[in-house]
Amino acid sequence: MIGLPRPLYTALKLAALAGVVAILAVLPRFMGEFRVGQFTFVGIYFIALLGLNILTGYSGQISLGHGAFMGIGAYVTAVLTLGRKGLVLFGHHPPHWLPLGDGMRPALTIPIALVVTGIVGLLFGMPALRLAGVSLALATFAVAVSLPTVAKRFEDVTGGGGGLSLPLPETPFGLHVSAPHWLYYEAWGCAAILFVVAWVLVRARVGRAWRAIRDGELAATASGVSPALYKTLAFGVSSAFAGVAGSLLAIQVAFVNPDTFPLSLSILLLASVVVGGLGSLSGVIVGALMLEFLPVYAQHPPLFGQSFSKQAPGVVFGVVLILIMFAVPAGAAGLLRRIVRPLTKPVPTVSD
Amino acid sequence: MALLEVDQVTRRFGGIVALSDVSLELEEGTIGGLIGPNGAGKTTLFNVITRMYKADSGRVVFDGRNLLRVRPTRVIRAGVARTFQNVALFPSMTVLDNVLVGAHTRVRPFGDRTGKALARETLEALTLSPLADRVVAGLPFGTLKQIELARALVSRPRLLLLDEPAGGLNHEEVGELGGLIRRIRKDFDLTVFLVEHHMNLVMSVCDRVHVLNFGQKIAEGTPAEVRADPAVIQAYLGTDSAAA
Ligand SMILES: Nc1ncnc2c1ncn2[C@@H]1O[C@H](COP(=O)(O)OP(=O)(O)OP(=O)(O)O)[C@@H](O)[C@H]1O
Ligand SMILES: [Mg+2]
Numbered sequence: 001m002i003g004l005p006r007p008l009y010t011a012l013k014l015a016a017l018a019g020v021v022a023i024l025a026v027l028p029r030f031m032g033e034f035r036v037g038q039f040t041f042v043g044i045y046f047i048a049l050l051g052l053n054i055l056t057g058y059s060g061q062i063s064l065g066h067g068a069f070m071g072i073g074a075y076v077t078a079v080l081t082l083g084r085k086g087l088v089l090f091g092h093h094p095p096h097w098l099p100l101g102d103g104m105r106p107a108l109t110i111p112i113a114l115v116v117t118g119i120v121g122l123l124f125g126m127p128a129l130r131l132a133g134v135s136l137a138l139a140t141f142a143v144a145v146s147l148p149t150v151a152k153r154f155e156d157v158t159g160g161g162g163g164l165s166l167p168l169p170e171t172p173f174g175l176h177v178s179a180p181h182w183l184y185y186e187a188w189g190c191a192a193i194l195f196v197v198a199w200v201l202v203r204a205r206v207g208r209a210w211r212a213i214r215d216g217e218l219a220a221t222a223s224g225v226s227p228a229l230y231k232t233l234a235f236g237v238s239s240a241f242a243g244v245a246g247s248l249l250a251i252q253v254a255f256v257n258p259d260t261f262p263l264s265l266s267i268l269l270l271a272s273v274v275v276g277g278l279g280s281l282s283g284v285i286v287g288a289l290m291l292e293f294l295p296v297y298a299q300h301p302p303l304f305g306q307s308f309s310k311q312a313p314g315v316v317f318g319v320v321l322i323l324i325m326f327a328v329p330a331g332a333a334g335l336l337r338r339i340v341r342p343l344t345k346p347v348p349t350v351s352d
Numbered sequence: 353m354a355l356l357e358v359d360q361v362t363r364r365f366g367g368i369v370a371l372s373d374v375s376l377e378l379e380e381g382t383i384g385g386l387i388g389p390n391g392a393g394k395t396t397l398f399n400v401i402t403r404m405y406k407a408d409s410g411r412v413v414f415d416g417r418n419l420l421r422v423r424p425t426r427v428i429r430a431g432v433a434r435t436f437q438n439v440a441l442f443p444s445m446t447v448l449d450n451v452l453v454g455a456h457t458r459v460r461p462f463g464d465r466t467g468k469a470l471a472r473e474t475l476e477a478l479t480l481s482p483l484a485d486r487v488v489a490g491l492p493f494g495t496l497k498q499i500e501l502a503r504a505l506v507s508r509p510r511l512l513l514l515d516e517p518a519g520g521l522n523h524e525e526v527g528e529l530g531g532l533i534r535r536i537r538k539d540f541d542l543t544v545f546l547v548e549h550h551m552n553l554v555m556s557v558c559d560r561v562h563v564l565n566f567g568q569k570i571a572e573g574t575p576a577e578v579r580a581d582p583a584v585i586q587a588y589l590g591t592d593s594a595a596a
Contacts, residue, residue: 205452205461208445212453215442222402222440223503224428224457279444 013282020285024188033180037252038292040180043187044248046288049273050191050198050281051241056270057278058202059234060214065140067265068147069239071256072120073113073246078164078256079157080109090164093156106166106251107186113247114240121239125232144266148258163257166250187248194241198281201237210234211279275320290320353416355380355543356401356511361410363396363567370396372567373410378511378560383537383544385558385575387551389587392564394547395437398513402427402434414511429457433509435500437516437547443489447499450488451475454503474506477539478532494525505536511543512536518550526550530557555579563587 028036052066079087079094083103087094094100124143151158158164171182201207212220213227220227250256268291276287294316354377363371370393378384386394399405401412403424412419414430422430433454442450451471452459459467475481478498483491488499497517504512514533518526530553537544548554554561555575563571563578565587571578578584 200462205456205459205464205467208449208453209456211445211449212442212456215444216440218404219436219440219442220453221424222404222428222434222436223454224425224507225453226425 017282021192028181028184033178036180036184038296040184040187040252041249042288042292043184043191044245044252045269045272045291046191046284047187047194047248048242048245048269049276049284049287049291050194051238051245052269052273053276053278053281053284054198054201054210054241055234055238056273057280058207058214059210059231061231061234062137062270063140063238064137064263064266064270065143065147066238066242066269067261067263068144069117069121069242070246070249070265071147071151071258071261072239073117073243074250074256074260075151075158075164075246076113076116076243077106077109077247077250078166080104080112081106081166081251082164087157087164095156098157106169110190110244110247113243115243117243117246118236118240121242122232122236124239125235141263141266144261144263147261151258158256158258163255163260166254166256168254169251183248183252187252190244190248194244195281198241202281206230206233271318294320354378355415356545357411357413358397358401359411359413361397361400361412362408363393363400363405364408369567371400371407371564374564374567374569376562376569376572378543378545380510380543381537381541382559383533383546383557385554385561386545386547386564387549387554387561387578388564388570389590391566393567394564395515396567397564398434398515398545398547401513402432428507428509431510432513433504433507433511434513435497435504435515435517437519439493439496439500441488441496441500441503444487446485446487447480447491447502448472448475448484450499451502451506454506456507458507470508471506474502477505477536478502493520494522497521501536505540508540509542511545512540513545513547515547516549517546518548518553526553529553533557551579 024039027039031039048066048070052063055061055063055066079100081104082090084094084098084100085102087100127139152160169179169183171177171179175182177185202210209220209225209230212223212225213230217227246261249260253260272287272291273284274287275283275290276285277283356378358374358376361371361374362369374393374397376384386397388394396405400407401414401419403419403422407420410420414432417430419427419430419432442453445453448468448471451474452464452467455467455470458470472481472484475484478501480495480498480502483495483499488496491499497520501514501517517533518529521529533544533546534557536542546554546558558575561571561573561575561578562569563581563584565583570583570587571581573581
């Protein structure tokens with residue numbers, strides 16, 4: 001451990017944060033539209049990983065189904081953006097009881113995706129309380145596996161296997177920026193807000209309660225912290241974050257179908273959260289960068305003049321993950337509990 | 353009326369009767385001792401009182417309320433806090449955060465200045481303040497026990513259950529513990545229920561001592577009375593327990 005006094009350490013962290021914000025704010029000026037799109041994805045993954053880190057890193061519950069929660073957010077945005085009119089136009093027959101308007105601005109569907117996915121997460125979290133460890137992982141896995149089937153089953157709303165196409169993104173409110181830039185700032189604007197939300201939450205009473213039940217449920221219970229309540233809350237909050245990420249993703253690619261959120265996405269999300277550091281909000285940016293760029297560079301390594309197979313990203317991810325688990329002595333058990341948090345680990349004060 | 357009344361509590365684990373019709377009372381403001389050989393049922397009684405275990409029958413009345421109808425997470429709100437025989441802290445959290453979790457029921461969800469003040473005050477009372485920002489994992493065992501005590505005290509309980517607070521402490525630390533228990537009883541206005549194998553400690557701090565053996569209460573009285581009780585001597589001689 002470095003022996004920095006706490007205030008200096010905090011100041012350094014804030015300075016680093018300000019630096020990252022400044023870089024993100026000007027980044028699109030220095031790159032082409034394709035690159036801007038890639039960094040929009042980084043912002044989207046950043047949001048999903050923030051939520052997953054609250055669930056896994058803070059409350060100690062594992063989820064192999066986070067991609068599915070993103071999918072729910074994406075469908076909410078797609079359906080609301082098209083509206084009843086849009087759906088009918090594409091030959092679908094949404095049931096009458098569904099409160100669908102005539103299509104909304106995509107950006108305005110984001111908070112709705114947040115709420116809907118959050119509620120689904122809460123509902124999922126309640127029965128999941130009885131599960132822990134491997135069985136919980138399996139239950140979330142089941143959600144990820146069944147999402148495509150469910151989406152295909154409710155074809156009249158989701159467009160089935162063919163999916164739903166959204167209107168091409170355009171800049172709203174008469175703003176003078178190109179569409180890709182708008183999407184970039186929209187994603188990172190949401191990311192900034194949700195980062196602050198996560199930051200406030202993990203430092204508040206609820207954040208301490210999450211860490212307490214992760215570290216020891218009995219002692220937490222004796223202290224008056226209800227594991228049931230806080231585990232469910234963690235599911236709700238993390239799904240809400242995933243919903244926003246999925247919503248932004250639907251807007252960005254202007255298309256959703258059952259294969260937009262494959263099982264592999266859920267697994268890569270979990271891997272990225274471990275790479276970024278469980279229980280560390282600042283590490284999430286590393287995980288998000290890796291999730292976006294590693295597949296690209298693993299398949300087409302720079303300076304190598306040759307492409308690898310489609311399996312390469314998975315392999316590289318696996319290798320990186322293993323290296324991290326070895327480098328961090330908490331090991332595989334720490335995957336559930338406490339892979340130490342290199343960036344936010346409180347530093348002893350020198351005052352004593 | 354007694355602050356805590358345990359009334360004919362029975363708890364079985366399969367064939368083992370861990371508590372058999374146990375009754376006892378604790379007067380407000382006193383330090384009560386609970387002793388007995390290994391496996392006598394002491395921890396089980398604490399677990400029943402704090403609702404970690406269900407009782408098969410019987411009642412536990414605290415301040416006129418039947419605790420057995422209180423949910424486990426509400427026991428602390430009712431005014432009963434505890435420590436654990438095998439130290440159960442939150443290892444990856446700081447000392448201050450550990451204590452703040454103990455204050456969970458007393459702090460507001462956000463912006464909990466009062467909670468922080470309360471926690472710091474409690475750390476100060478146990479001379480733990482210099483360690484406030486340290487992560488718990490890796491601290492010495494004696495310190496961990498003190499942090500656990502701070503976490504229990506921060507909720508400002510009326511009844512404090514201590515399960516072998518001297519276990520694992522060195523000779524010197526045990527010597528200080530007696531004074532500490534008496535001091536916190538006075539400063540925090542507590543009633544204390546103490547499980548201990550260290551007979552010197554029990555004899556020096558307890559007002560009244562209750563003795564369990566194989567789940568049954570075999571004696572009760574002042575430390576001097578209990579020490580002289582033939583049934584107690586027999587119970588301890590009948591085991592390998594180095595005590596009395
Ligand atoms: N969860 C449990 N499941 C099965 N048996 C249990 C359980 N908890 C306690 N017991 C049994 O109940 C009996 C009483 O155990 P308890 O832990 O209360 O003893 P104790 O008096 O605290 O002993 P020690 O001084 O060793 O801590 C023992 O026989 C123990 O094996
Ligand atoms: Mg015991």
